[in-house]
Amino acid sequence: MTGNLHPDRPEGAADPSPTLPPLREVIARHGLNASKALGQNFLLDEQLLDRIARIPGSLEAERAYEVGPGPGGLTRALLRAGATVVAVERDRRCLPALAELQEAFGGRLTIIEADALEVDEPSTAGTGAHVVANLPYNVGTALFVRWLGGECWPPWWASLTLMFQKEVAERIVARPDTPAYGRLAILAQWRSEARLAMKVHRSAFVPPPKVMSAVVHILPKAAPDAVSAATLEKLTAAAFGQRRKMLRRSVQAVAGALDALEMLGIDPERRAETLTVNEFVAIARAIGARTKA
Ligand code: SAM
Numbered sequence: 001m002t003g004n005l006h007p008d009r010p011e012g013a014a015d016p017s018p019t020l021p022p023l024r025e026v027i028a029r030h031g032l033n034a035s036k037a038l039g040q041n042f043l044l045d046e047q048l049l050d051r052i053a054r055i056p057g058s059l060e061a062e063r064a065y066e067v068g069p070g071p072g073g074l075t076r077a078l079l080r081a082g083a084t085v086v087a088v089e090r091d092r093r094c095l096p097a098l099a100e101l102q103e104a105f106g107g108r109l110t111i112i113e114a115d116a117l118e119v120d121e122p123s124t125a126g127t128g129a130h131v132v133a134n135l136p137y138n139v140g141t142a143l144f145v146r147w148l149g150g151e152c153w154p155p156w157w158a159s160l161t162l163m164f165q166k167e168v169a170e171r172i173v174a175r176p177d178t179p180a181y182g183r184l185a186i187l188a189q190w191r192s193e194a195r196l197a198m199k200v201h202r203s204a205f206v207p208p209p210k211v212m213s214a215v216v217h218i219l220p221k222a223a224p225d226a227v228s229a230a231t232l233e234k235l236t237a238a239a240f241g242q243r244r245k246m247l248r249r250s251v252q253a254v255a256g257a258l259d260a261l262e263m264l265g266i267d268p269e270r271r272a273e274t275l276t277v278n279e280f281v282a283i284a285r286a287i288g289a290r291t292k293a
Contacts, residue, residue, distance in 0.1 A: 017080045018104045027071050027206075030097045034207055038091050039136025041205035043073045048204055053077035055161045055197045055217050056130045065125035065157070067116040067133040067143065070094055072101045074134055079105045086110045086125045117142060122156040129156070134163040137209075141168065141184075148187050149233065153223040160218040161197070169196055169214035181273050182240045183233075188216075189277045190232060191223040224281050232284040239272035239280075246271060260286035 023044040026032075034040040043049055052074060053059065060082035069075040069087040071094060078085050079101065085108060089098065092113055102109045112124065117139055125131075135143065140162070147160060164172070167180075172188045173196050174180035188194040197217040202208045235254055242250040248268035251257040260283045261268050266275070275283075 020076060020101075020104060023071055023073050026097050026100070030071070030093065032071050032093055032097065035091065037138075039068075039138045039140075040070060040091070041134075041207060041209050042070050043134055043200075043204060044206055045204055046073070046077070048200070049073050049077035050080065052134075052161065052163070052198065052215060053081045053083075053132065055215060056132060056159045059083035059130060062158075063126055063129040065121065065129040065131045065133075067131075067139075068136050069098055069111070070134075071097050074132065075101055075109065078132055079108055083130070084108045086112065086129070088112045088114050088116045088119050088124070090115050117146075121147075125156070127156045128158045130159045130161065131157045132161040137165060140164055144172075144184075145187065148192065148218075149229055151229050153191060153229075154220050157220075159220075161215060162218075163200065163213055163215050165209075166199065166212040166214040169216045172216050172218075176276050177274055179273075182243070183236045186232065186236045186277055186280055188218060190227075190281050191221055193219045193221060224285070226288060227281055227285045228288050231287050232280060235284050235287065236272075236280060239275070243272050247275075254287065256287040256290040257283065259290060 023042070027042065034042065059078060062083050064078045064083040064085045066075055066078065066085055066087040069089050075085055075087055075098065087098065087109065089095070089111065095111060095113060098109070098111045102111065112119065131147065144162065147155065147157060170180045171182060171184040173194050174182070174185040195217055196214055198215040200213040200215065202212050235251060235257060238251045238254050239247065246269045247261060248258065250272060258268065263286055264282055266279060266283065
């Protein structure tokens with residue numbers, strides 16, 4: 001299974017791209033019938049998987065963290081790209097297939113059987129890892145909120161390359177004055193650059209989901225000074241919780257928000273979806289300054 005395609009490589013050195021059996025065969029041999037409860041929609045097209053693995057840039061000698069490797073299609077692509085991979089999988093049926101990959105790639109793959117929501121990523125993946133995952137739909141948004149939220153910044157990850165339902169991906173990269181613009185966009189964009197890197201047709205998955213998918217790529221940037229993530233989150237929850245209402249109504253329950261609007265000269269008759277990310281950040285900063293005073 002692991003024939004050496006690189007005769008010039010020193011004896012015993014790991015082969016970066018060993019010959020592997022087709023993913024369909026791996027799935028059949030290990031009886032990996034897709035489980036809906038675990039959000040299992042597998043990608044089998046190796047060229048597509050290689051394209052996804054290239055989105056973060058060169059992974060040669062980099063660390064990658066994958067959630068939900070399943071039968072290992074994306075894992076193979078990350079390993080072929082030269083990464084050292086830590087992958088967290090909840091479905092123990094996948095472990096024997098992943099053990100074969102471990103063997104083929106000379107120990108560059110670490111598999112952890114766990115619920116990704118319970119993993120302590122900085123100690124598991126290490127700081128500076130590139131997160132690359134075809135996320136299970138049931139936990140995708142929860143992981144995203146966890147990776148982008150909180151007061152601790154810069155984050156433990158160097159980049160996020162994540163497959164979502166297309167509608168969720170569009171909410172992450174949305175601009176003001178569009179229906180998709182809301183809490184996810186602010187969370188993704190106030191201290192990161194988020195872009196839609198690739199659309200993926202539903203027919204690329206086995207079994208095909210009902211909806212289209214898309215990959216977003218996110219790079220952290222410096223956090224704006226003196227802004228609390230918790231305050232910004234409280235503000236956007238209120239503002240978009242009643243997105244059809246004017247700000248003077250929607251954010252009135254957030255202490256200091258109306259004063260902040262006045263101080264910044266932001267018209268309280270505007271609605272949440274018209275505010276830029278920077279305006280939300282400025283309001284959160286002004287609320288924080290007022291609370292401290
Ligand atoms: N990476 C594979 C691919 O691209 O073909 C499989 C992706 S599939 C959409 C999602 C994977 O996440 C499945 O293998 C599923 O078992 C796994 N999974 C689901 N919930 C999980 C959780 N809470 N923690 C870790 N893995 C989970």
